[in-house]
């Protein structure tokens with residue numbers, strides 16, 4: 001494969017932006033009241049290369065809820081603490097094939113294994129992070145997110161309050177996992193920290209740099225700081241391949257051939273190891289909870305730059 005030039009990246013990003021700017025379809029997440037009120041026309045794309053160049057177009061400075069994309073980075077922290085094998089054994093790494101908040105995903109799997117990128121597994125992963133108490137755990141989460149993004153990220157207080165008031169279903173799934181001995185810290189506190197991490201405000205550029213750190217073998221490509229062990233990056237990306245877009249992960253991988261992760265705030269990231277990361281923000285979601293324009297724009301860039309990892313040409 002030929003190297004991807006700066007000019008090629010710039011035009012792919014601009015073309016993807018123009019092509020899908022008015023793409024119809026999808027609706028904002030409505031089950032979290034705060035998200036329902038975000039302007040559905042917002043749209044931004046950012047690419048961060050493994051050598052730290054960032055390309056942006058559109059509303060890339062707008063801060064929105066990171067939501068489920070946070071699961072990737074809390075997983076990264078838990079993996080630093082416990083190692084990849086413990087994640088596989090104690091949380092699970094197979095595809096659930098089910099919606100992100102599915103109770104059945106927990107019930108149907110005999111070993112009660114889930115995946116760190118669905119709600120049940122993400123809350124269990126949060127409980128798996130080592131810390132003497134919740135305050136210390138939050139400091140550790142906050143520190144690693146800051147290293148991934150290259151800046152301290154704010155929590156959107158209104159979003160955090162909105163989710164906390166409506167997260168009864170998540171609490172139920174967490175207690176269900178607990179009842180099967182698959183939860184590793186105080187349930188209510190872990191759910192709260194999970195909810196708080198989902199409420200981080202990130203802009204599209206932040207997400208590109210965070211994902212770019214995974215593309216750059218665990219070193220933030222902009223600050224040059226090592227954030228996680230290089231060995232862990234392929235393991236994290238593997239969970240994105242199996243579960244990054246929930247029950248439509250197969251459709252995503254079928255079309256793009258790259259690991260991706262979405263959030264109901266309208267963000268989506270795609271990582272091409274050793275090369276670059278793509279982040280897109282556009283609030284309207286499809287039925288599985290993935291940004292409609294985000295998937296289209298990311299797929300366009302992957303195709304245009306020949307980044308499909310499953311294509312040997």
Ligand code: GLN
Nearest residue numbers: 067068100198263264289
């Ligand atoms: N905080 C959201 C939830 O727990 C995250 C879901 C998502 O982005 N898919 O439901």
